[in-house]
Amino acid sequence: ETGVTQTPRHLVMGMTNKKSLKCEQHLGHNAMYWYKQSAKKPLELMFVYSLEERVENNSVPSRFSPECPNSSHLFLHLHTLQPEDSALYLCASSQAELTGFGNTIYFGEGSWLTVV
Amino acid sequence: ELKVEQNPLFLSMQEGKNYTIYCNYSTTSDRLYWYRQDPGKSLESLFVLLSNGAVKQEGRLMASLDTKARLSTLHITAAVHDLSATYFCAVDDNAGNMLTFGGGTRLMVKP
Numbered sequence: 638e639t640g641v642t643q644t645p646r647h648l649v650m651g652m653t654n655k656k657s658l659k660c661e662q663h664l665g666h667n668a669m670y671w672y673k674q675s676a677k678k679p680l681e682l683m684f685v686y687s688l689e690e691r692v693e694n695n696s697v698p699s700r701f702s703p704e705c706p707n708s709s710h711l712f713l714h715l716h717t718l719q720p721e722d723s724a725l726y727l728c729a730s731s732q733a734e735l736t737g738f739g740n741t742i743y744f745g746e747g748s749w750l751t752v753v
Numbered sequence: 754e755l756k757v758e759q760n761p762l763f764l765s766m767q768e769g770k771n772y773t774i775y776c777n778y779s780t781t782s783d784r785l786y787w788y789r790q791d792p793g794k795s796l797e798s799l800f801v802l803l804s805n806g807a808v809k810q811e812g813r814l815m816a817s818l819d820t821k822a823r824l825s826t827l828h829i830t831a832a833v834h835d836l837s838a839t840y841f842c843a844v845d846d847n848a849g850n851m852l853t854f855g856g857g858t859r860l861m862v863k864p
Contacts, residue, residue, distance in 0.1 A: 680796075680841065680854040692851075727795065741786060742843075742852055744796040 660728030759855035776842035784845035
């Protein structure tokens, strides 16, 4: 069982809906991430929260809104999405400080999103 | 901007054969990661390479890093069907915890 859990695993939403993806990590990490994976592109980093500071990829549309209430939880709020936003959204976590083991990122199982 | 390229993107091979996947990156970095992803599953960490000349081995997989050439290889020895998956390399930007991923290599091992 992964130390990073995501819910829901599958989500179908209309373009006018508002929904949220949830991520929880049980690894004691202090950095959390949202990645997007689609058939057309490799893994794309969307957002990073590290030591309670948000680092944002400027190319992410405003219809995606992250929230990190504490170091263990991360949300991705979705509103007025487009069909091209359909993809696998992966949450991940790591230690923000580099250690002798690097800073391996641990991924959740992902949330499959379909926008209709 | 850090760019990471993998070659090949798709690989079909027979069981028992050897092959190498290549990962090139564009800027200075001495931290490289390999991940495995099975269809419909998440990414699983395979190797962490933290210095020039680093070599890690696990079963039939061996990864190495040449930071001067900005190249990492993932060598498969005597492939078996269970190794069929997509393999990603990722490079740390040396500035923190930003990983840039390659496009992935989809490996299919045929009996």
